[in-house]
Amino acid sequence: MKNKKAAIIGAGFVGASAAYSLMLDGTADEIVLIDIDHKKACGEADDIAHGVEGTANAAIYAGAYSDCRDSDIIIITAGRGRLPGESRIDLAAENIKIIRSVTDSVEPYYSGCPILMISNPVDILTASAERLLGTPEGRVFGSGCMLDSSRFRRCIARTVFPSDKARQAGCAESIGAFVIGEHGDAQIPLWSGVSVCGKTAEEYCAEHDIVWNDDVRQAIYRETRNMGSSIIKAKGRTNYGIAVCASRIARAVLDDERFTASVSSTMGLGGDNIRASLSLPYVIGGKGLISGAPLSLSPAEKECFEKSAAGMTEMIKDLL
Ligand code: NAD
Numbered sequence: 001m002k003n004k005k006a007a008i009i010g011a012g013f014v015g016a017s018a019a020y021s022l023m024l025d026g027t028a029d030e031i032v033l034i035d036i037d038h039k040k041a042c043g044e045a046d047d048i049a050h051g052v053e054g055t056a057n058a059a060i061y062a063g064a065y066s067d068c069r070d071s072d073i074i075i076i077t078a079g080r081g082r083l084p085g086e087s088r089i090d091l092a093a094e095n096i097k098i099i100r101s102v103t104d105s106v107e108p109y110y111s112g113c114p115i116l117m118i119s120n121p122v123d124i125l126t127a128s129a130e131r132l133l134g135t136p137e138g139r140v141f142g143s144g145c146m147l148d149s150s151r152f153r154r155c156i157a158r159t160v161f162p163s164d165k166a167r168q169a170g171c172a173e174s175i176g177a178f179v180i181g182e183h184g185d186a187q188i189p190l191w192s193g194v195s196v197c198g199k200t201a202e203e204y205c206a207e208h209d210i211v212w213n214d215d216v217r218q219a220i221y222r223e224t225r226n227m228g229s230s231i232i233k234a235k236g237r238t239n240y241g242i243a244v245c246a247s248r249i250a251r252a253v254l255d256d257e258r259f260t261a262s263v264s265s266t267m268g269l270g271g272d273n274i275r276a277s278l279s280l281p282y283v284i285g286g287k288g289l290i291s292g293a294p295l296s297l298s299p300a301e302k303e304c305f306e307k308s309a310a311g312m313t314e315m316i317k318d319l320l
Helices: 014-023 038-049 090-111 122-133 146-160 164-169 200-208 216-233 240-254 300-320
Strands: 005-009 031-035 060-061 073-078 115-117 140-142 259-265 279-283 288-292
Touching: 005 014, 014 031, 014 038, 014 240, 031 038, 038 060, 038 216, 073 200, 073 240, 090 122, 090 288, 090 300, 115 122, 115 200, 115 240, 122 259, 122 300, 140 279, 140 288, 146 216, 146 240, 146 259, 240 259, 240 279
Parallel strands: 005 031, 005 073, 031 060, 073 115, 115 140
Antiparallel strands: 140 259, 259 279, 279 288
16 A cells, blocks of 8 residues: 655744654654755654654655655645734745745646645635646645634633633533634634534533623634734744644545545635635545535624635735
């Protein structure tokens, strides 16, 4: 049977952490790190590989773009993060150049496997890479709001499971909730679809004497939205949470699962009129995104999403 192989482009904080998370996950047989700084990629790969014995048996090494030829997923983390005070457009202009050079380098070896974009601004770069490579919808997709959704579920869990022990554990697995739209400040929390232990949040909270009103929801939303920036304030970047998201998505692709996550895609957003990439819950399998997951939005959520899509289309038009 063919090795399950993941190529990670960009061996910085996010790329190396994603490789580490993938190694611990155990799904991939081969993980290759590709970076313009080959020495750094070698150092990261060796460091991760030295922990493999007794945990997982993946081969981890630093490679070249030709290693993409037989990869089953390509994860792009090349590019830098936003500097304090820098606009998303300024970052986009710079990182698009990097993504263009990455797609140019991948193209000669590209066999059509799913490509997961992590680099920011992830929605803009996902749409850019899809255009540059001319791939069908759903083949290139971005981590988008998967991380935001995970933060959202954690914040909800702290409110609806108020014991100290449960707070620490997060208990987020019992929560069904998604953030959709842009990965960033304009993210849209889907309150209409929040479930707790299989019940609507309203039902669950009423049964357990927990306050669930607009003030509580606003506080959860603020906390969810600010989690990324408060980590960046504290340590200068985020890397571990997104790395776990990347390896979870990689597992869905490598094992051809039917795993649902709020990831960024142009799929189903309206053909030629809307060429934006935005997050919605999509089902992920071996060839990338299979379909959108069933979803019913409230009229207000639908309006916010459509506004985001139109704004993003406008932004991308001027960038590409
Ligand atoms: P980093 O600076 O540590 O690493 C970036 C790496 O990309 C460097 O090793 C650099 O050498 C490499 N690189 C640059 N140009 C390249 C090219 N043409 N080919 C190959 N490699 C190239 O940055 P980081 O902290 O790892 O962050 C990487 C990206 O991930 C940033 O854009 C950041 O904003 C983004 N990010 C996204 C999320 C998310 O939720 N989507 C979360 C965290 C970080």
